Amino acid sequence: MIAQDIEQVLISEEELQEKVLELGATLTEEYREKFPLAIGVLKGALPFMSDLIKRIDTYIELDFMDVSSYGNATVSSGEVKIVKDLNTSVEGRDVLIIEDIIDSGKTLNYLVELFKYRKANSIKIVTLLDKPTGRKVDLKADYVGFDVPDAFVVGYGLDYAEKYRNLPYIGVLKKEIYSF
Numbered sequence: 001m002i003a004q005d006i007e008q009v010l011i012s013e014e015e016l017q018e019k020v021l022e023l024g025a026t027l028t029e030e031y032r033e034k035f036p037l038a039i040g041v042l043k044g045a046l047p048f049m050s051d052l053i054k055r056i057d058t059y060i061e062l063d064f065m066d067v068s069s070y071g072n073a074t075v076s077s078g079e080v081k082i083v084k085d086l087n088t089s090v091e092g093r094d095v096l097i098i099e100d101i102i103d104s105g106k107t108l109n110y111l112v113e114l115f116k117y118r119k120a121n122s123i124k125i126v127t128l129l130d131k132p133t134g135r136k137v138d139l140k141a142d143y144v145g146f147d148v149p150d151a152f153v154v155g156y157g158l159d160y161a162e163k164y165r166n167l168p169y170i171g172v173l174k175k176e177i178y179s180f
């Protein structure tokens with residue numbers, strides 16, 4: 001049972017699903033007359049993206065980008081690496097970046113600059129979680145699910161050393177689990 005490693009549940013499965021519905025309705029309105037390119041940032045955004053796109057009731061195209069700046073650590077290295085690039089051109093497209101969390105802001109800052117350089121028509125960000133206390137660069141999401149406190153959170157896509165992404169809720173690990 002992986003749940004035994006959790007100290008505290010911060011956001012329950014029900015709260016997550018309710019928020020996904022709400023964000024889906026908002027994004028349906030936003031993109032009703034467009035054909036946006038929804039870009040999921042792997043791997044963390046996968047469960048959120050999977051649930052969210054089913055609640056967006058308009059035409060959307062999907063693509064994925066895999067970038068990493070944390071490795072196995074709980075602190076960002078600051079250096080964003082492209083592990084997998086897009087299959088689609090963003091030129092002239094209305095891009096919706098789907099993220100699980102904004103912490104330092106460096107990952108999204110890098111992606112926004114990249115998509116601007118590649119001439120996207122518009123770029124918006126939807127993030128499930130925002131940790132404003134972690135911010136190192138000036139970066140704001142257009143749509144935010146929940147603000148989270150200054151703690152390393154796991155679950156619903158978010159990992160610690162590649163584990164816990166499959167928890168259905170967002171929680172904080174027991175201190176003895178961390179190896180630092």
Ligand SMILES: O=P(O)(O)OC[C@H]1O[C@H](OP(=O)(O)OP(=O)(O)O)[C@H](O)[C@@H]1O
Nearest residue numbers: 042043044068069070103104105106107
């Ligand atoms: O705002 P930042 O400080 O840049 O942190 C946010 C990023 O960190 C995590 O990704 P990670 O690099 O751990 O890769 P993962 O999604 O594969 O877990 C998360 O999924 C975000 O992409």
Ligand SMILES: Nc1nc2[nH]cnc2c(=O)[nH]1
Nearest residue numbers: 103151152153154158159
């Ligand atoms: N799992 C996880 N990944 C992150 N990446 C940036 N912040 C976090 C966090 O709090 N938890």
